[in-house]
Amino acid sequence: MSGGRRQIGGPPKERRLRIPGTAGLALEESLVFERGSPGRVGYSLPETGTVPVADPKAAGLESHLVRGELSGLPELTEFDVVRHFTRLSTWNYSIDAGFFPLGSCTMKYNPKVHERIAQMEGFANGHPYLPEEFCQGALEAMYELCRMLAKISDLAAATVLPAAGAHGELTGLLLIRAYHEKKGRKKKKVLVPDSAHGTNPASAALVGFEVVSIPTASKGVLDVKDVEKALSDDVACIMLTNPNTLGLFERDIGKIAKVLDQVDARLYCDGANFNALMGQASMGKMGVDVSQINLHKTFSTPHGGGGPGSGALVVSDKLAPFLPTPIVKKDGGKFRLDYSPPDSIGRVKGFWGNYGIALRAYAYILTLGAEGIKKASETAIVNANYLRAKLKKTYHLPFDQPCMHEAVFSDKNQKDATGVTTLDIAKRLIDKGFHPPTIYFPLVVPGALMIEPTESETKNAIDQFVQALEEIDQEARENPQLVKDAPHLPFRRRLDETKAARSPKLRWEPNGS
């Protein structure tokens, strides 16, 4: 097969697979504020003139409250807008375009049918304060989703109100606090392993807990002894990610739950990596009290370049009474929202959460069904282990053992020998046509490359990706500068992040720039 002659640096002599990255034409585009011309319009208002246009001042509004000209806003036609955002979009890489193995992000296929469903009139145009009789369809979907999430995790109940994973963490911690308060206790500490995602300590601190860090043991997982060591009456809970951010199953989790029970500390499980567990392991049996499940990861809702997501919570019966409002209930075939359950922590977000996202997850679960759920997690695990087995020949694998849904490598082999770092490798992957993995996380692995292929990817895609990384290793040895100067191909070369932080320019100014 012919091999990407137009790749900077050239293809290796005997390339077995064709790597996607090559050179192409891109189109420049200004800021939207730099486009347009006074008098252009891109909108139409329905039925103007049917009601007399009120002068706001005549309507009783004080003149200092009436706005002057909206200076700085652009004036564009609809076509201007189409072309502007079409061009912008072409500067993005996406799952639809290629392999996107960001570790811990579960970039799986986002079925297009979900977008069609979300655009159905009864979902797109529903108002959360409609009389209950008109909400039956929307509530049924929410109710059923909660029911299925509880079933899949093997816990007692669920809510889909939190807006994202971190919001779910915060909400989960409030449930734990409420649980303790109900028992008249004010516990202060939360145990957080050093491999945890940044949102874990941040969420704990946000709601006023003191964070106690626990080290990752030599096998890459938590040792129940280290938990015991940190335990005291003042511990409200542990926040344990399972599988953890090294892609490993926390084997001691059951034991940890029991140990915690001794001081009535609860087990918060960061469920961002639930894709590896669904259908395979029971959170109930693990002793989990609450876990946020990122619907925008495991349940395939599109990540949208940074949200919206949904940080659904599944909870044990211990914590169920404290779930946030409103709670969807089914009474004699009718669905309703309970706005004031007695022990609830109250409201954590407006209306019904990110309903449109929950809806997509509902559709996804209905499509997968019992078998699909199991097949998805199993495939994700096979894919990750296949990648692990192939790549460890070239890249350093700090914890050399079977993994769950992802594997964490490091730049040790390359850095020592050639000076090429994880950042360089990541940037060079861009030239090869791949999104880089998550880098420099988890912090416990210096120069980490955290790779999660998900079940959506084919063997062939993984083979290509591994080959690309092998080529980069080769390049690092033969021509390290090529790698250090990467990326060469995309619309923009390596961006100066230091400059951005040092003299922040965070907005367009009418008379600036």
Added chain:
Amino acid sequence: MSGGRRQIGGPPKERRLRIPGTAGLALEESLVFERGSPGRVGYSLPETGTVPVADPKAAGLESHLVRGELSGLPELTEFDVVRHFTRLSTWNYSIDAGFFPLGSCTMKYNPKVHERIAQMEGFANGHPYLPEEFCQGALEAMYELCRMLAKISDLAAATVLPAAGAHGELTGLLLIRAYHEKKGRKKKKVLVPDSAHGTNPASAALVGFEVVSIPTASKGVLDVKDVEKALSDDVACIMLTNPNTLGLFERDIGKIAKVLDQVDARLYCDGANFNALMGQASMGKMGVDVSQINLHKTFSTPHGGGGPGSGALVVSDKLAPFLPTPIVKKDGGKFRLDYSPPDSIGRVKGFWGNYGIALRAYAYILTLGAEGIKKASETAIVNANYLRAKLKKTYHLPFDQPCMHEAVFSDKNQKDATGVTTLDIAKRLIDKGFHPPTIYFPLVVPGALMIEPTESETKNAIDQFVQALEEIDQEARENPQLVKDAPHLPFRRRLDETKAARSPKLRWEPNGS
């Protein structure tokens, strides 16, 4: 403003405007047949198993009529398919992405709302043989569209059955033939100006007419005298493009119609360029008997990379009785299809023509309304003349006079001085981020560059385009090889068309390639 540092050949020293073309990352993708793996599925069948699966042989089918394995067909997941076609799409340039001044093609903005309308259930899922009571909405749209097309052209009636411009031409010629036959005549000749689009002589020949070519006079339009010269009793009609393919209004058209009348020859007007006329000139007053109006040009339906289109016909009352079947009628508030009007030429296409395309055109006309129609044609004319006035300083303009919706230049200035040809200029425009104009057409201008900006483009876009052409002129003088080797930036460089034609490979083969 900073200037496209990554353009091959580099930007000129004092670039006034930023030209869009620059280098970017592209992704390779194999043929769909080279993807996939046995056992993968991308489909789901509804309710399988509810009806016993019949063995075709048991169902009485002779075994030689039952197909064996479908060898060669791919097996893919839905995600495979998404990624495949997403990547393919990124290799295309489009109106949504940038300026697309193909002359005679009227590449105007295609409003997105039309796609939403076409997807409405009652339009997407309508079957043409439904009982009339269920067709009322669909027929109303068709009826109203025909009515408005007739009004806008100032003729008697319209049909939207032909599938494209060329199909409209063919149908129009059949009307003319039927008209003459009704009068007991068998006329053999069709007059076609030498500047006509290739479909004109091809359509005439297809239905058995003899094509008589008429030269373009020195002012770029037809001279009534040349028509008179070619006239005889045997002439069935003339096919006159107005505005013609040089972008000029055929001033003598009224006179020509009168001259033709002397032998009862009819006036076919190729209305592909109707965008320049709508709301400005009356086909009725011109004496037009029939004209195809490419809805996929003037009325903004997306061109789709080569169709589907719709070659609606507008006709005078002389030709109306011969229109093809079915004909939409309104009787006492109810709409119906007439399948057997007595003098009809019969059917030219299955069902109701390209209904979905006609529907989009209907929506477009409703949106523009009386004022919008006029404003669109006027703006198209201003844009073309502005481009003409600016560009003629650098490029040779064979007919130097005000134009209608497009202007035709040539490579004379460049070719003589530098050897750089129209083809080279076109290819170099790709590097600058623009779609090239129509080239080497019309044939009456050697090395033609036929440029139609349409009303959708802004002054700024035209300024950028003119500047790009000026830069190319400069490059041709300073570094002609740079232009001759263009394009440099897109995913594929200049393609070998000779090889393709000499040893045609027109399909993928299971065991070939």
Added chain:
Amino acid sequence: MRYIPLTQKDLSEMLGTIGVSSAEDLLKQIPDELRTKGPVPIAPGLSEKALLDHLAALSRKKPESLVSFLGAGCYDHFVPSVIAPLVTRGEFATSYTPYQPEMAQGTLQAAYEFQSYVCLLTQMEVANSSMYDGSTSTAEAMLMASRVAGKKTFAVSGALHPEYLEVLRTYAKATGLHLIEAPFCAETGRTTGESLAAAAKKAGSDLAAIFVQSPNFLGVIEDWRVAQQAAKDAGALFVAVVAEATSLGLLSPPGAFGADIVCGEGQAWGLPMQWGGPFAGFFACQMKYVRQMPGRLVGETVDASGERGFVLTLATREQHIRREKATSNICTSQQLCALWATVWLSLFGKQGLRDLAAENLSRAKHLRERLGKLPGYKARFTAPTYNEFVLDCPKPAEEIVSLLSKKKIVPGAPLGRFLGKGFEKSLLVCATEMRSAEELKALEAALAEVRS
């Protein structure tokens, strides 16, 4: 106007550059007596909401809850939701015919894939990148066969889709060709060898080709071998017509029986019915005829760097090069519809096409058996069918349709309009994979009910 960018300021600058004082000056090119005076006599423009409200109201005149058993050349197959977002991407939908291949490799490769799919499914050597629809594709086959054979008469099965026949007649009349109909067998519904031979005989030495469609308009699967033999015996070309393209998933392809040309309609490959269009006509033939083919052809080549790429090729057949000597006048065709079908075919693939066709055959067979047993009703023809069949009813079919309309069931197409005398009580009933077991039962019950 939200689609037009010209502002007052731009306008005056631009007029200055042009050297005129108003846009009206530019319009002086048009003789005054030809100008449109005053406003165009249509309504003022609508806001987008008013537009959507109006069109939604029209759309709703077809009740969403209709259960339809219509087929007859336009089939209700499941359309996976993933297709529309891909095909309507601006890159595909808002590009032109790929005259500049370096900027259109997406369209070109997809067209090449469509050509390849058509070849694989029909088992033919070459296919073009789309035709207007099945009817015009069949007409182009007639024109091409006439060119290839140098003859002017055609023996055409009477079980061709009546609208295809009408289009053939229109084109034949215009081009001086002659059609001789070979009637189908009143018992089996097939076009027999005898019938074809008799028609061929009538044509005599001017016979260019024989046209047979399978499944034919009656839903009956024809025997390609019979058509092949008849053509061979008569020394004519064999043109096979396929109006229900999903049938190729289960039925032997005409290419396996020596067809010279295979033409037809690709709508069944997942294109929404859209009141009958736009669809994707297809056209395939043997390689030796390639230079006589109508329509656009995409071929493989290499670029200046030696990379594989695709271009429009063999353009010397076409109108823009050959003008009056072209093989066809086609320019704009149905590329986006062909792309739609290509995506659909890629989703279904090898196994899906098979499964889908089996499901269609099974549902229609089941329904045919059930309805045929209803008192007063009878399946009219005996030969095997694919996904539709002719049902004779105890009452005029038009009457049955209007009775069932009240229940929002459309039981099929009344055949009187198409086939005339003797078919006034016949319905053409189609059951694709879309008709659920429940709906099949509902039809059965409704037909039983209206019997009396």
Added chain:
Amino acid sequence: MRYIPLTQKDLSEMLGTIGVSSAEDLLKQIPDELRTKGPVPIAPGLSEKALLDHLAALSRKKPESLVSFLGAGCYDHFVPSVIAPLVTRGEFATSYTPYQPEMAQGTLQAAYEFQSYVCLLTQMEVANSSMYDGSTSTAEAMLMASRVAGKKTFAVSGALHPEYLEVLRTYAKATGLHLIEAPFCAETGRTTGESLAAAAKKAGSDLAAIFVQSPNFLGVIEDWRVAQQAAKDAGALFVAVVAEATSLGLLSPPGAFGADIVCGEGQAWGLPMQWGGPFAGFFACQMKYVRQMPGRLVGETVDASGERGFVLTLATREQHIRREKATSNICTSQQLCALWATVWLSLFGKQGLRDLAAENLSRAKHLRERLGKLPGYKARFTAPTYNEFVLDCPKPAEEIVSLLSKKKIVPGAPLGRFLGKGFEKSLLVCATEMRSAEELKALEAALAEVRS
């Protein structure tokens, strides 16, 4: 399974490379006692058609013909059809948070544009790239104001959206902050200077900030100058809340009155109501507080060739760098919703925002006057309103709602649930540009009819 590519052949090759004999071997990492035994207790997977049928049935439970006058934080504005095809392009929808800026310039530039729009419309110096929604944005404003001021008590207008207030209470309780409500004036519906001053006084020296929303939950336009003055007098920060973002097209921006923080909900910028989410919260403040801001910030920079480009910046505020010392725990936010709003704002632009706001104000004013004149009904508050207002009815509002439901009219939100005693007969009625003159009349007639 149409989403999962693994085939038997691939699987066995891959297991071979891994060096295990079955996938089950890999699952041995999980202690046996924690495994899910047997199938997951949910239904088997659905075909796409069955899925669509099911969800369409649920969707239809909300009648399409409903005419609703609900607002109250979730507004029915016209959504131009052009937005969805742009925003749902895979490039935008299926990309991740832009951690690799060279592959995400599209998302980044659009986010920068969103930040700029928020700044322009609120007249603030800096804005982030989105928050979960208006309620959590307001809660984050409280947390930030506490950090900036080093204090823990807040004077909050009682006319804030009740759900925002609830979220504030949840967060305040968790973080040890205190809220003091400043009641609105029973006559005008505004939060008076006296009321704010009284609340501030209660807080004493621990007062961190004053929160006022305009238009407030009663639809009433507050006087920013009063809030500004109250904050100044109390030495507190001034936090302005905007829940109906289109109002900024006509109303003076809080930034013009020295607001320290402006937070709110961008749903009104063209986001579909979607039963209340996902929406686009926004958050703006003065530049001097930038390092205390929550959420993601996009900044301009240059690439290695000197070209302008955009990156996520000032990440040292964030959880992934600062962990427990971060300014907020936000990671995934609502980027695609912010993009949606950005496209909407670009379509409407300078003139459109103005016209739209004028139309909203006018329709609601007209309706308020008409309904206020109906016997038994009365507009409750006297201060000027934007696009909604409180209407006192002759009967319990819940009863009116259920009577009008039969006519498929939803006259507004009954306020008893939100504001308690004294509001049982009050409706919050909203009339955006979407409510036609005919619909306004229908509401008037229906209300008149149910009076008795």
